[in-house]
Amino acid sequence: MITGWFWVDVIIKVVLVLAVMIVLALVAIYAELKVMAHMQNRIGPYYAGGRWGWAQPFADALKFIQKEDLVPAGADSVIFKSAPYVVVSATVATFVVIPFSPSLVARNLDLGVYFLLAISSLTTLGVLMAGWSSANKYSLMGGLRAGAQLIAYELPLVLTVVAVVVQAGTMSLVGIVEAQAAPIEIGGLSISLPFLLKGQIVGFLIFVVAAVAELSRIPFDMPIAESELTMGYLTEYSSLRFTMFFLGEYAAMISMSAIAATLFLGGYWMPFVPDSALTFVGPMILIAKIAILVFFMLWIRSTWPRLREDQLQDLAWRWLIPISLANILVIAFFKVVVF
Amino acid sequence: MNDQPDATTALDVYGTGLAERLGGRAVVEHDTVRIYIDRSDWVETLRRARDEEGLAFFSWLAGIDWSKDVEVGDTVEDLDDLEERFEVMCRLSSIENADGAQFIAELPKDDPVIDSITSLFGGAEWHEREAHDMFGIEFAGNPNLTPIYLPEGFIGHPLLKSYPLLAREVKPWPGAVDVEDMPEEES
Amino acid sequence: MSTDYEALMHRSEVAVSVELQTQDMTLNIGPQHPSTHGVLRLVANVDGERITGVEPAIGYMHRGYEKLAEVRTYAQMTALVNRIDWVSGFASEVPFIVGVEKLTGIEPPPRAQWIRLILTELFRISSHIVFTSSYPLELGGVTPLFHALRERERVLEIIEAMTGGRFHPNFNRVGGIKPAAGGGKTQKQVSMDIPEGWLEDVKAAMERVLQATDDSDTLVTGNELIKQRTVGVGCIPADKAIEYGLSGPNLRASGVAYDLRKHEFHLPYDQVEFDVISGQDGDCYDRYWVRLQEIRESVKIVLQAIDKIPAGPLRAKAPRVLKVPKGQVYVRGENPKGEFGYYIISEGGQKPYRLKIRSTSFSNLSILPWVLKGALVPDLVAIMGSLDFVLGDVDR
Numbered sequence: 001m002i003t004g005w006f007w008v009d010v011i012i013k014v015v016l017v018l019a020v021m022i023v024l025a026l027v028a029i030y031a032e033l034k035v036m037a038h039m040q041n042r043i044g045p046y047y048a049g050g051r052w053g054w055a056q057p058f059a060d061a062l063k064f065i066q067k068e069d070l071v072p073a074g075a076d077s078v079i080f081k082s083a084p085y086v087v088v089s090a091t092v093a094t095f096v097v098i099p100f101s102p103s104l105v106a107r108n109l110d111l112g113v114y115f116l117l118a119i120s121s122l123t124t125l126g127v128l129m130a131g132w133s134s135a136n137k138y139s140l141m142g143g144l145r146a147g148a149q150l151i152a153y154e155l156p157l158v159l160t161v162v163a164v165v166v167q168a169g170t171m172s173l174v175g176i177v178e179a180q181a182a183p184i185e186i187g188g189l190s191i192s193l194p195f196l197l198k199g200q201i202v203g204f205l206i207f208v209v210a211a212v213a214e215l216s217r218i219p220f221d222m223p224i225a226e227s228e229l230t231m232g233y234l235t236e237y238s239s240l241r242f243t244m245f246f247l248g249e250y251a252a253m254i255s256m257s258a259i260a261a262t263l264f265l266g267g268y269w270m271p272f273v274p275d276s277a278l279t280f281v282g283p284m285i286l287i288a289k290i291a292i293l294v295f296f297m298l299w300i301r302s303t304w305p306r307l308r309e310d311q312l313q314d315l316a317w318r319w320l321i322p323i324s325l326a327n328i329l330v331i332a333f334f335k336v337v338v339f
Numbered sequence: 340m341n342d343q344p345d346a347t348t349a350l351d352v353y354g355t356g357l358a359e360r361l362g363g364r365a366v367v368e369h370d371t372v373r374i375y376i377d378r379s380d381w382v383e384t385l386r387r388a389r390d391e392e393g394l395a396f397f398s399w400l401a402g403i404d405w406s407k408d409v410e411v412g413d414t415v416e417d418l419d420d421l422e423e424r425f426e427v428m429c430r431l432s433s434i435e436n437a438d439g440a441q442f443i444a445e446l447p448k449d450d451p452v453i454d455s456i457t458s459l460f461g462g463a464e465w466h467e468r469e470a471h472d473m474f475g476i477e478f479a480g481n482p483n484l485t486p487i488y489l490p491e492g493f494i495g496h497p498l499l500k501s502y503p504l505l506a507r508e509v510k511p512w513p514g515a516v517d518v519e520d521m522p523e524e525e526s
Numbered sequence: 527m528s529t530d531y532e533a534l535m536h537r538s539e540v541a542v543s544v545e546l547q548t549q550d551m552t553l554n555i556g557p558q559h560p561s562t563h564g565v566l567r568l569v570a571n572v573d574g575e576r577i578t579g580v581e582p583a584i585g586y587m588h589r590g591y592e593k594l595a596e597v598r599t600y601a602q603m604t605a606l607v608n609r610i611d612w613v614s615g616f617a618s619e620v621p622f623i624v625g626v627e628k629l630t631g632i633e634p635p636p637r638a639q640w641i642r643l644i645l646t647e648l649f650r651i652s653s654h655i656v657f658t659s660s661y662p663l664e665l666g667g668v669t670p671l672f673h674a675l676r677e678r679e680r681v682l683e684i685i686e687a688m689t690g691g692r693f694h695p696n697f698n699r700v701g702g703i704k705p706a707a708g709g710g711k712t713q714k715q716v717s718m719d720i721p722e723g724w725l726e727d728v729k730a731a732m733e734r735v736l737q738a739t740d741d742s743d744t745l746v747t748g749n750e751l752i753k754q755r756t757v758g759v760g761c762i763p764a765d766k767a768i769e770y771g772l773s774g775p776n777l778r779a780s781g782v783a784y785d786l787r788k789h790e791f792h793l794p795y796d797q798v799e800f801d802v803i804s805g806q807d808g809d810c811y812d813r814y815w816v817r818l819q820e821i822r823e824s825v826k827i828v829l830q831a832i833d834k835i836p837a838g839p840l841r842a843k844a845p846r847v848l849k850v851p852k853g854q855v856y857v858r859g860e861n862p863k864g865e866f867g868y869y870i871i872s873e874g875g876q877k878p879y880r881l882k883i884r885s886t887s888f889s890n891l892s893i894l895p896w897v898l899k900g901a902l903v904p905d906l907v908a909i910m911g912s913l914d915f916v917l918g919d920v921d922r
Contacts, residue, residue, distance in 0.1 A: 462889055
């Protein structure tokens with residue numbers, strides 16, 4: 001409770017969540033431009049806003065917003081116009097439960113993890129809406145590929161998260177971080193480890209792969225597949241709607257990294273940081289972890305080509321799902337029998 | 340490179356031998372072997388060239404328009420010597436060595452039909468379509484004799500000598516313009 | 527060749543267990559599309575992701591070279607023929623000028639022939655670098671392009687230092703090559719020969735090119751994802767390749783070790799040592815790999831040729847107004863893309879009577895309907911890219 005009145009609180013929280021999301025998304029866009037540029041032996045944005053080109057994302061956003069808003073003649077305009085809103089609102093909603101510190105969380109739901117997974121799968125619906133309603137064969141193909149891919153990769157995502165919930169014993173995100181912060185006895189020493197080091201390494205890797213696939217980033221960007229389908233399901237979008245998809249994609253990247261950091265890397269907590277300092281240092285710790293994961297995603301994007309659709313499905317159904325099921329079994333066994 | 344008209348090179352021997360075995364008339368000049376055959380033997384001779392003589396690589400197929408009705412370019416010194424005809428030229432070459440020959444069949448202007456060799460070489464389909472587009476030569480048996488280069492609705496066959504070049508109608512050829520000195524003019 | 531081509535042809539066979547009775551979709555790929563190498567239009571019948579038939583529609587770039595040749599003198603035509611296949615400019619000029627030289631009987635001096643050889647190989651390196659860097663781009667890997675094209679800049683710089691042009695050198699003259707600097711009625715000729723320090727620059731550039739090739743090798747060739755996308759995709763058996771007139775690296779990737787540089791000696795290739803690189807299966811990966819290795823072979827040739835250039839004049843005497851005697855000649859050369867030839871029919875004037883251009887990409891592209899039957903849409907992009915064609919060459 002920040003102020004006494006419920007609705008004022010709600011409005012303040014909504015504004016803060018949106019602000020955090022947009023700022024982090026813009027930073028992610030800038031990071032992508034610069035990181036990819038340096039990996040490709042060039043400089044990247046240089047002029048916009050001074051020497052480092054930091055104003056480039058703002059310039060890009062403004063440029064997109066002032067473009068002409070086109071709706072194709074044969075498109076189903078209600079669905080066409082509402083698809084970006086579906087995607088963006090689902091992404092914004094995931095920021096509601098992410099804890100930046102024990103008290104700095106918009107709403108600490110007891111079913112935090114469940115809420116996250118359910119809401120983030122609404123983006124699939126938005127993508128299918130965009131692909132179908134565009135009245136364009138390339139968009140249709142992109143949308144169908146997206147549908148198949150996003151559904152296939154939901155499963156490993158959910159299953160690895162289930163393993164974490166089993167180990168933590170709670171679905172609340174703050175509770176999961178505290179379960180990682182709780183010390184365990186090893187040979188007389190009491191230390192606290194993030195779940196990554198407490199047996200979840202396989203889960204972490206599968207989660208990252210599934211998250212990159214959920215975000216439709218290279219190597220899993222068949223739905224967009226620039227060199228084949230022009231822009232896939234985004235082909236017919238311009239101006240503000242495209243900006244929403246664009247920002248939504250980077251916001252989703254931040255949100256997925258935040259979830260991975262919270263579930264596997266310890267979130268806002270780090271060893272040797274006293275609890276009293278967590279309120280101030282916590283957000284910085286979480287953002288540092290998010291930055292590492294985002295850098296990793298950008299690194300993969302500049303290096304690897306994309307997988308073909310059937311190879312992608314192969315990877316999900318024949319490899320990731322069986323392994324994540326086995327992961328749950330192993331974790332549950334250790335949780336019940338050993339610890 | 341400089342063959343005197345009387346010397347018989349290895350290529351001469353190859354050319355005449357090839358013409359004898361396949362049944363045609365050989366002309367060998369400037370390191371190029373040309374075999375003139377009858378258009379009724381077209382498919383059969385090329386099949387034998389492919390199977391028996393080892394010339395299995397289909398290089399290209401083109402048409403040539405020998406015509407006195409020249410609209411553009413004064414490219415012939417003595418027009419009276421010229422016989423009016425179409426020629427279809429196909430080049431086959433070998434995959435193991437540098438052997439190769441041009442096979443030429445003559446078609447009369449009023450009946451420019453010849454058999455298609457797509458049954459022997461799949462790649463001939465596109466080349467025959469091009470020759471059909473450019474000259475109007477009919478290839479009997481080509482599965483897809485539709486325009487390949489020209490847009491739909493184009494009237495005429497551009498590479499015929501009688502097809503006018505619009506740019507030359509508007510402005511006649513200015514003549515050869517040289518900017519460089521020849522080597523013998525250096526001081 | 528005992529490999530089972532039917533089994534190899536599309537390893538991407540995905541079994542569909544439920545056969546839905548749906549209509550095929552006609553998808554128009556191009557003429558404006560990120561992946562077609564120019565204005566090419568493919569009318570594809572697509573069943574979901576599987577292509578059931580493809581009909582290429584070409585001719586968007588038909589410039590009428592053969593008709594144009596009938597109204598241009600041989601010297602004027604030299605300026606135009608390097609624009610047919612614009613990535614390998616000089617290599618397209620050489621067979622034409624050699625044909626004219628054969629018809630007129632003017633022989634180029636050895637120094638000119640060696641310099642022609644070096645320039646042809648430099649353009650081959652340039653063209654293959656363009657291919658090896660832009661091919662991963664079609665598959666989604668955006669980075670190799672930047673690293674490799676930087677080194678291609680070095681090659682283009684030395685070509686420009688020698689000929690004055692990066693892409694369209696227009697450097698051949700009947701009887702030899704153009705004197706390097708100066709020239710013309712208004713400017714006194716400064717030097718009649720190759721620029722100073724050029725040979726050292728070439729050596730340095732070759733070092734950079736080898737470095738870039740090794741980088742590409744590390745980044746791309748061993749990459750598991752690239753292999754998954756290209757191995758077993760678009761297999762062209764050797765007999766089909768020969769039947770369709772595929773040449774150059776496409777033919778050699780299918781296992782036929784035929785390189786025109788070992789058979790045609792209007793340039794002194796018999797005096798340099800190099801290997802003919804050939805692949806095995808004729809799939810996309812082999813076509814990529816053959817071109818990558820050919821860069822190394824070309825570097826070898828250039829480094830040998832630099833030491834072997836004899837002294838002498840750059841051009842033999844040729845008449846100012848060139849009248850070519852009556853005759854017909856066919857000269858072919860090994861373009862970076864394959865066999866590139868000119869059939870010149872001269873009836874004794876200043877201009878050719880008929881010039882037939884055997885353009886490599888026209889034949890290379892003609893196999894596309896055959897090889898794409900039954901492929902997936904992403905494979906279409908991979909296969910088309912691996913054939914390495916240029917629309918100017920296809921359409922002439």
